[in-house]
Amino acid sequence: MSAPENIVILGAGPTGLGAAYRLTELGHTNFRVIDRNPYIGGLAASFRDPQGFTWDIGGHVMFSHYDYYDRVFDRLMGDEYTLNNRESWVRICGRWIPYPFQNNIRYLPRQEAYECLSGLVKAQSGLGRTPSPAAATNFAEFNDAVFGDGICRLFMRPYNFKVWAHPPEMMSKTWVGERVAVIDVDRALRNVILEQDDFGWGPNNRFKFPLRGGTGEFYRRFGPVLGDRVTLGRTAIAIDHEARVVALDDGSEGRYDHLLSAIPLDILVRDVLRGPVPSHVRGAAASLVHSGGHMVGIGIRRPCPSTRCWMYFPEDNCPFYRVTYLSNYSPHMTPDRDRYYSLLCETSTSGLKPVDGSRIVEDTVRGLIASGLITREETADIVSVWHHSVDYSYPVPSVGRDAALSEIIPWLESRGIHSRGRFGMWKYEVANTDHTLMQGVELVNRLLLGEPETTIGVTYEIAVDGRGEAVHHRAPVAGSGEKRPRPEVVVIPQAAPTPVSSPRTPHA
Numbered sequence: 001m002s003a004p005e006n007i008v009i010l011g012a013g014p015t016g017l018g019a020a021y022r023l024t025e026l027g028h029t030n031f032r033v034i035d036r037n038p039y040i041g042g043l044a045a046s047f048r049d050p051q052g053f054t055w056d057i058g059g060h061v062m063f064s065h066y067d068y069y070d071r072v073f074d075r076l077m078g079d080e081y082t083l084n085n086r087e088s089w090v091r092i093c094g095r096w097i098p099y100p101f102q103n104n105i106r107y108l109p110r111q112e113a114y115e116c117l118s119g120l121v122k123a124q125s126g127l128g129r130t131p132s133p134a135a136a137t138n139f140a141e142f143n144d145a146v147f148g149d150g151i152c153r154l155f156m157r158p159y160n161f162k163v164w165a166h167p168p169e170m171m172s173k174t175w176v177g178e179r180v181a182v183i184d185v186d187r188a189l190r191n192v193i194l195e196q197d198d199f200g201w202g203p204n205n206r207f208k209f210p211l212r213g214g215t216g217e218f219y220r221r222f223g224p225v226l227g228d229r230v231t232l233g234r235t236a237i238a239i240d241h242e243a244r245v246v247a248l249d250d251g252s253e254g255r256y257d258h259l260l261s262a263i264p265l266d267i268l269v270r271d272v273l274r275g276p277v278p279s280h281v282r283g284a285a286a287s288l289v290h291s292g293g294h295m296v297g298i299g300i301r302r303p304c305p306s307t308r309c310w311m312y313f314p315e316d317n318c319p320f321y322r323v324t325y326l327s328n329y330s331p332h333m334t335p336d337r338d339r340y341y342s343l344l345c346e347t348s349t350s351g352l353k354p355v356d357g358s359r360i361v362e363d364t365v366r367g368l369i370a371s372g373l374i375t376r377e378e379t380a381d382i383v384s385v386w387h388h389s390v391d392y393s394y395p396v397p398s399v400g401r402d403a404a405l406s407e408i409i410p411w412l413e414s415r416g417i418h419s420r421g422r423f424g425m426w427k428y429e430v431a432n433t434d435h436t437l438m439q440g441v442e443l444v445n446r447l448l449l450g451e452p453e454t455t456i457g458v459t460y461e462i463a464v465d466g467r468g469e470a471v472h473h474r475a476p477v478a479g480s481g482e483k484r485p486r487p488e489v490v491v492i493p494q495a496a497p498t499p500v501s502s503p504r505t506p507h508a
Ligand SMILES: Cc1cc2nc3c(=O)[nH]c(=O)nc-3n(C[C@H](O)[C@H](O)[C@H](O)COP(=O)(O)OP(=O)(O)OC[C@H]3O[C@@H](n4cnc5c(N)ncnc54)[C@H](O)[C@@H]3O)c2cc1C
Pocket: 010, 011, 012, 013, 014, 015, 016, 034, 035, 036, 037, 041, 042, 043, 044, 057, 058, 059, 060, 061, 062, 063, 234, 235, 236, 237, 262, 263, 264, 293, 346, 392, 393, 394, 420, 421, 422, 423, 424, 431, 432, 433, 434, 436
């Protein structure tokens, strides 16, 4: 395939930055990145508040599946990162249970532990509400079949509703893969009866985090590499897909041969596309489901009382589903590592789970007290409060999602519009920073080098007239739950990075 002449990239989040970086690496200079935000990074951006605390848009942990992503991180960050052990917990029944919850039910009160075990045995003997995971038609039934009544009542059902802001009956089971820790009955019995811990964290579960500037620092560093090819503070308001022209809110227009869009797919189709769009495509886009989120950062003038990374909260005594000790990720997330610590609290919202944004800070602080994270007295030491809300936080893998995507994505492709990224592709299972950055990279590899994209689950077959046509199907590789075959390692000569240890390396 000959190199496309002019590529316009909408969105300077990880997807757009990955694409732009790869274009630059391949020596292709005829492209432009446009973002409506005045900053780079999209949902992976970070912010420093006036009190000197740094905040992410929700706790971001980097678990890369890709050697390419790792190499870009090493090139841009050098040795300026910390290496942290993952340590996560669940708050339930007034106590802390190591995550994964289902592997550690021995930490529950006896009655609840019994309920969980007996439900698990029943479910996995085919005597539960849903006879088998294969028979499940949605995520709720999948959970019933895998975990049984007890675990579902105590954790899976309430926790998932808190995260997704949609009932698990609305969600499919196809995205689950590596995103939900499943368990077999023998392992559960062994852990309870032999009193074994099954934490799922340790040396193999380490994650890197930028030493300074939060998650967003990595993405900020794409800025100097891309230079004036990035235009910030400009919104794409119209795309004429017949003329292949993008119009921006400053009145300017630009032609493209190929357009990479990381704009939420429903907004792209509903509000931005101009020209005839088939009604089945519009209908499919309108059927996509998402949640929004409130991120509340609480900075406290006290030494950090814990080595934990993040914690899950399934119960209704607090609004948030997850809280991160963000100050444990790097010594530079607060004004002084020895005197301050920070908690980042995430609450989801949707039409089915309304949240009063004007009260979320107050409700979050109340929830922190109710769930035992801070004491009432400690509230006097809160020196910083940060609130950031996003309309699009989680792309919900709804039951009809894949059918909808198979209507929308190929049609857009036929117009030279490649919708990629967390909300561009709407596939939660491949919507982390590594996946999305690689969606951008892989698209460029396809357009310029003719290589197939593997992350998104779309393969391209050359049609008789020579155009690439998309066939949507479940990805056989990364992110769909199947083990990713290890790609060939290409060694790029560079100085070996020296990890900087986190000041409070959690116990392994
Ligand atoms: C609460 C939360 C927790 C997360 N935790 C993790 C984690 O632990 N680990 C991890 O790896 N990932 C995590 N992620 C995911 C990570 O943030 C995403 O993978 C990544 O940001 C997606 O990149 P993107 O480029 O696809 O989309 P985005 O980051 O959303 O970027 C899209 C960009 O498009 C721009 N845009 C939108 N409309 C227009 C328009 N009309 N014109 C111009 N520009 C426009 C936006 O301003 C935005 O900058 C988390 C996300 C959230 C919300």
